[in-house]
Amino acid sequence: MRLALIAVSILWVAAWAQESSDPGTAAAIRALEKQWTVGQARNDNRALDMIFDNALVYVEYGRLVSKGDYLARIKAQPTILDQIRTEAMTVRTFGSTAIVVGTYTESHVDGGTRTLQQWRFVDTWVYKQKGWVLVAAAAAPVAQ
Protein backbone atom coordinates (compact mmCIF):
# COMPACT_ATOMS: atom_id res chain seq x y z
CA MET A 1 0.00 0.00 0.00
CA ARG A 2 2.80 2.34 0.95
CA LEU A 3 4.62 1.50 -2.26
CA ALA A 4 1.45 2.23 -4.22
CA LEU A 5 1.12 5.61 -2.51
CA ILE A 6 4.74 6.46 -3.29
CA ALA A 7 4.20 5.44 -6.92
CA VAL A 8 1.10 7.64 -7.13
CA SER A 9 3.00 10.54 -5.57
CA ILE A 10 5.85 10.17 -8.04
CA LEU A 11 3.39 10.08 -10.96
CA TRP A 12 1.64 13.18 -9.61
CA VAL A 13 4.94 15.06 -9.26
CA ALA A 14 5.89 13.99 -12.79
CA ALA A 15 2.53 15.18 -14.13
CA TRP A 16 2.93 18.51 -12.35
CA ALA A 17 6.43 18.95 -13.77
CA GLN A 18 5.17 18.08 -17.25
CA GLU A 19 2.36 20.60 -16.98
CA SER A 20 4.82 23.28 -15.90
CA SER A 21 6.62 22.99 -19.21
CA ASP A 22 3.74 21.90 -21.48
CA PRO A 23 4.79 23.40 -24.84
CA GLY A 24 1.24 23.34 -26.26
CA THR A 25 -0.23 25.37 -23.44
CA ALA A 26 2.73 27.74 -23.37
CA ALA A 27 2.35 28.35 -27.12
CA ALA A 28 -1.39 28.97 -26.75
CA ILE A 29 -0.82 31.47 -23.94
CA ARG A 30 1.94 33.25 -25.87
CA ALA A 31 -0.41 33.53 -28.85
CA LEU A 32 -3.10 35.05 -26.61
CA GLU A 33 -0.59 37.54 -25.19
CA LYS A 34 0.21 38.56 -28.76
CA GLN A 35 -3.50 38.83 -29.62
CA TRP A 36 -3.93 41.11 -26.64
CA THR A 37 -1.08 43.44 -27.74
CA VAL A 38 -2.30 43.52 -31.35
CA GLY A 39 -5.94 43.94 -30.29
CA GLN A 40 -5.03 46.84 -28.05
CA ALA A 41 -2.94 48.54 -30.73
CA ARG A 42 -5.78 48.19 -33.26
CA ASN A 43 -8.58 49.16 -30.86
CA ASP A 44 -10.09 45.74 -31.51
CA ASN A 45 -12.47 45.54 -28.58
CA ARG A 46 -14.21 42.45 -29.93
CA ALA A 47 -10.96 40.47 -29.84
CA LEU A 48 -10.11 41.78 -26.38
CA ASP A 49 -13.60 40.98 -25.09
CA MET A 50 -13.06 37.34 -26.09
CA ILE A 51 -9.79 36.93 -24.19
CA PHE A 52 -10.63 38.93 -21.03
CA ASP A 53 -12.68 37.30 -18.30
CA ASN A 54 -15.64 39.40 -17.15
CA ALA A 55 -14.19 39.46 -13.61
CA LEU A 56 -10.78 40.64 -14.86
CA VAL A 57 -8.58 42.33 -12.26
CA TYR A 58 -6.45 44.79 -14.18
CA VAL A 59 -4.07 47.27 -12.60
CA GLU A 60 -3.16 50.01 -15.03
CA TYR A 61 -0.67 52.65 -13.92
CA GLY A 62 -1.40 51.71 -10.31
CA ARG A 63 -5.16 52.02 -10.69
CA LEU A 64 -7.57 49.10 -10.45
CA VAL A 65 -9.80 49.11 -13.52
CA SER A 66 -12.61 46.79 -14.58
CA LYS A 67 -12.87 45.04 -17.94
CA GLY A 68 -15.52 47.55 -19.00
CA ASP A 69 -13.35 50.55 -18.05
CA TYR A 70 -10.36 49.09 -19.87
CA LEU A 71 -12.28 48.31 -23.06
CA ALA A 72 -13.83 51.79 -23.02
CA ARG A 73 -10.36 53.35 -22.82
CA ILE A 74 -9.03 51.19 -25.65
CA LYS A 75 -12.00 52.11 -27.82
CA ALA A 76 -11.44 55.81 -27.20
CA GLN A 77 -7.66 55.93 -27.73
CA PRO A 78 -6.13 56.59 -31.15
CA THR A 79 -4.74 53.59 -33.03
CA ILE A 80 -1.00 53.35 -32.34
CA LEU A 81 0.88 50.38 -33.69
CA ASP A 82 4.29 50.82 -32.07
CA GLN A 83 3.25 51.81 -28.56
CA ILE A 84 4.03 48.53 -26.81
CA ARG A 85 6.84 46.09 -27.58
CA THR A 86 6.68 42.83 -25.66
CA GLU A 87 10.06 41.30 -24.87
CA ALA A 88 10.96 38.13 -22.98
CA MET A 89 8.23 36.16 -21.26
CA THR A 90 8.01 32.87 -19.38
CA VAL A 91 4.86 30.78 -19.04
CA ARG A 92 4.31 28.50 -16.07
CA THR A 93 1.23 26.33 -15.89
CA PHE A 94 -0.39 24.90 -12.78
CA GLY A 95 -3.21 22.71 -14.04
CA SER A 96 -5.86 25.08 -15.38
CA THR A 97 -3.91 28.18 -14.34
CA ALA A 98 -1.08 29.81 -16.25
CA ILE A 99 1.22 32.55 -15.03
CA VAL A 100 3.11 34.71 -17.50
CA VAL A 101 6.00 36.83 -16.29
CA GLY A 102 7.74 39.09 -18.73
CA THR A 103 8.72 42.57 -19.74
CA TYR A 104 7.53 45.08 -22.28
CA THR A 105 8.63 48.53 -23.28
CA GLU A 106 6.09 51.27 -23.72
CA SER A 107 6.85 54.30 -25.82
CA HIS A 108 5.20 57.67 -25.52
CA VAL A 109 5.61 60.68 -27.74
CA ASP A 110 5.07 63.87 -25.81
CA GLY A 111 5.84 67.26 -27.37
CA GLY A 112 7.90 65.61 -30.09
CA THR A 113 10.06 63.71 -27.61
CA ARG A 114 9.84 59.93 -27.40
CA THR A 115 10.19 58.42 -23.94
CA LEU A 116 10.58 54.74 -23.18
CA GLN A 117 9.56 52.90 -20.02
CA GLN A 118 10.15 49.23 -19.40
CA TRP A 119 7.59 47.32 -17.31
CA ARG A 120 7.72 43.87 -15.76
CA PHE A 121 4.33 42.18 -15.75
CA VAL A 122 2.52 39.21 -14.27
CA ASP A 123 -0.54 37.96 -16.16
CA THR A 124 -2.79 35.18 -14.91
CA TRP A 125 -4.80 33.02 -17.31
CA VAL A 126 -7.40 30.44 -16.34
CA TYR A 127 -8.78 27.70 -18.56
CA LYS A 128 -12.57 27.94 -18.66
CA GLN A 129 -15.33 26.57 -20.89
CA LYS A 130 -14.43 28.82 -23.82
CA GLY A 131 -10.68 28.29 -23.44
CA TRP A 132 -7.97 30.35 -21.77
CA VAL A 133 -9.09 33.74 -20.47
CA LEU A 134 -7.14 36.51 -18.76
CA VAL A 135 -8.27 36.95 -15.15
CA ALA A 136 -5.57 39.27 -13.80
CA ALA A 137 -2.84 41.55 -15.09
CA ALA A 138 -0.53 44.00 -13.39
CA ALA A 139 2.89 45.47 -14.05
CA ALA A 140 5.57 47.37 -12.19
CA PRO A 141 7.83 49.97 -13.84
CA VAL A 142 11.41 48.70 -14.06
CA ALA A 143 13.69 51.09 -12.21
CA GLN A 144 16.13 52.73 -14.65
Add this chain to the structure above:
Amino acid sequence: MNKFVLITVTLGLAFSQAPAQSAYDSEIKSRLIALEQLVRVQALPSGDFNTLNAALADEFVLVTLEGRSQSKRALLADLQSVDALHYVVQDMIVRVHGDTAIVTGRFQMSGVQRGKPFARQGRFVDTCINSDGRWLIIASVSTPAS
Protein backbone atom coordinates in the same frame (compact mmCIF):
# COMPACT_ATOMS: atom_id res chain seq x y z
CA MET B 1 -45.24 20.40 -22.40
CA ASN B 2 -42.25 18.13 -21.81
CA LYS B 3 -39.97 20.89 -22.99
CA PHE B 4 -41.60 23.28 -20.50
CA VAL B 5 -41.07 20.81 -17.63
CA LEU B 6 -37.43 20.29 -18.64
CA ILE B 7 -36.74 24.04 -18.75
CA THR B 8 -38.44 24.53 -15.39
CA VAL B 9 -36.45 21.72 -13.77
CA THR B 10 -33.18 22.97 -15.32
CA LEU B 11 -33.79 26.52 -14.14
CA GLY B 12 -34.80 25.24 -10.71
CA LEU B 13 -31.57 23.26 -10.41
CA ALA B 14 -29.50 26.23 -11.58
CA PHE B 15 -31.06 28.55 -9.03
CA SER B 16 -30.83 26.01 -6.22
CA GLN B 17 -27.08 25.64 -6.87
CA ALA B 18 -26.43 29.38 -6.98
CA PRO B 19 -26.62 29.97 -3.19
CA ALA B 20 -24.34 26.97 -2.55
CA GLN B 21 -21.77 28.33 -5.04
CA SER B 22 -22.06 31.77 -3.49
CA ALA B 23 -21.49 30.35 0.01
CA TYR B 24 -18.47 28.38 -1.28
CA ASP B 25 -16.97 31.49 -2.92
CA SER B 26 -17.66 33.51 0.23
CA GLU B 27 -15.82 30.94 2.36
CA ILE B 28 -12.87 30.93 -0.06
CA LYS B 29 -12.73 34.72 -0.01
CA SER B 30 -12.60 34.74 3.80
CA ARG B 31 -9.85 32.11 3.78
CA LEU B 32 -7.78 34.04 1.25
CA ILE B 33 -8.11 37.34 3.09
CA ALA B 34 -7.00 35.53 6.25
CA LEU B 35 -4.06 34.04 4.31
CA GLU B 36 -2.97 37.47 3.06
CA GLN B 37 -3.25 38.92 6.57
CA LEU B 38 -1.21 36.02 7.93
CA VAL B 39 1.52 36.40 5.30
CA ARG B 40 1.76 40.15 4.98
CA VAL B 41 0.76 41.50 8.39
CA GLN B 42 2.13 38.74 10.63
CA ALA B 43 4.71 36.48 8.96
CA LEU B 44 6.63 39.13 6.99
CA PRO B 45 7.12 41.56 9.92
CA SER B 46 7.94 38.80 12.41
CA GLY B 47 10.24 36.93 10.04
CA ASP B 48 8.16 33.77 10.36
CA PHE B 49 9.86 31.77 7.61
CA ASN B 50 7.95 28.57 8.36
CA THR B 51 4.63 30.28 7.63
CA LEU B 52 6.02 31.99 4.53
CA ASN B 53 7.50 28.73 3.31
CA ALA B 54 4.13 27.00 3.71
CA ALA B 55 2.04 29.80 2.15
CA LEU B 56 4.20 30.43 -0.92
CA ALA B 57 4.42 27.77 -3.63
CA ASP B 58 7.95 26.60 -4.44
CA GLU B 59 7.46 28.06 -7.95
CA PHE B 60 6.36 31.39 -6.42
CA VAL B 61 7.47 34.49 -8.31
CA LEU B 62 7.36 38.06 -7.09
CA VAL B 63 7.58 41.24 -9.16
CA THR B 64 8.65 43.99 -6.80
CA LEU B 65 7.70 47.68 -6.77
CA GLU B 66 10.99 48.36 -8.57
CA GLY B 67 10.11 45.91 -11.34
CA ARG B 68 12.53 43.19 -10.26
CA SER B 69 11.61 39.52 -10.49
CA GLN B 70 12.32 37.41 -7.38
CA SER B 71 11.95 33.71 -6.69
CA LYS B 72 10.69 32.38 -3.37
CA ARG B 73 14.24 31.54 -2.32
CA ALA B 74 15.52 35.02 -3.23
CA LEU B 75 12.64 36.68 -1.38
CA LEU B 76 13.25 34.67 1.79
CA ALA B 77 16.98 35.43 1.59
CA ASP B 78 16.24 39.13 1.09
CA LEU B 79 14.00 39.17 4.15
CA GLN B 80 16.96 38.08 6.28
CA SER B 81 18.40 41.59 5.84
CA VAL B 82 15.23 43.31 7.08
CA ASP B 83 15.76 44.55 10.65
CA ALA B 84 12.22 45.83 11.26
CA LEU B 85 9.02 45.85 9.24
CA HIS B 86 5.54 47.21 9.74
CA TYR B 87 2.96 46.16 7.16
CA VAL B 88 -0.63 47.27 6.62
CA VAL B 89 -3.07 45.98 3.98
CA GLN B 90 -6.46 47.40 3.08
CA ASP B 91 -9.21 47.39 0.45
CA MET B 92 -8.73 43.72 -0.41
CA ILE B 93 -10.84 42.25 -3.19
CA VAL B 94 -10.94 38.53 -4.00
CA ARG B 95 -12.11 36.97 -7.27
CA VAL B 96 -12.54 33.19 -7.29
CA HIS B 97 -12.25 31.16 -10.50
CA GLY B 98 -12.68 27.58 -9.32
CA ASP B 99 -9.31 26.48 -7.94
CA THR B 100 -7.68 29.78 -8.83
CA ALA B 101 -8.18 33.07 -7.03
CA ILE B 102 -6.96 36.61 -7.47
CA VAL B 103 -6.46 38.83 -4.45
CA THR B 104 -5.77 42.52 -4.85
CA GLY B 105 -5.43 45.28 -2.32
CA ARG B 106 -3.39 48.23 -1.16
CA PHE B 107 -0.39 48.01 1.13
CA GLN B 108 1.78 50.31 3.17
CA MET B 109 5.06 49.15 4.63
CA SER B 110 7.82 50.80 6.55
CA GLY B 111 10.86 49.50 8.31
CA VAL B 112 14.62 49.26 8.39
CA GLN B 113 16.73 47.20 5.99
CA ARG B 114 20.52 46.94 6.32
CA GLY B 115 20.38 49.87 8.73
CA LYS B 116 18.44 52.14 6.35
CA PRO B 117 14.84 53.18 6.99
CA PHE B 118 12.36 52.78 4.15
CA ALA B 119 8.67 53.38 3.50
CA ARG B 120 6.70 52.23 0.47
CA GLN B 121 3.12 51.91 -0.57
CA GLY B 122 1.31 50.49 -3.53
CA ARG B 123 -1.14 47.94 -4.84
CA PHE B 124 -0.59 44.20 -4.97
CA VAL B 125 -2.13 41.50 -7.13
CA ASP B 126 -1.65 37.93 -5.91
CA THR B 127 -2.55 34.72 -7.72
CA CYS B 128 -3.46 31.79 -5.50
CA ILE B 129 -4.24 28.19 -6.35
CA ASN B 130 -5.97 25.46 -4.42
CA SER B 131 -3.53 22.58 -4.12
CA ASP B 132 -5.22 19.58 -2.47
CA GLY B 133 -7.41 21.81 -0.29
CA ARG B 134 -4.59 24.15 0.67
CA TRP B 135 -4.38 27.61 -0.90
CA LEU B 136 -0.92 28.67 -2.02
CA ILE B 137 0.28 31.98 -3.42
CA ILE B 138 2.01 31.30 -6.74
CA ALA B 139 2.62 34.84 -8.00
CA SER B 140 2.59 38.37 -6.66
CA VAL B 141 3.11 41.73 -8.27
CA SER B 142 3.46 45.04 -6.46
CA THR B 143 2.98 48.28 -8.32
CA PRO B 144 2.97 51.92 -7.24
CA ALA B 145 -0.63 52.96 -6.58
CA SER B 146 -1.90 56.13 -8.20
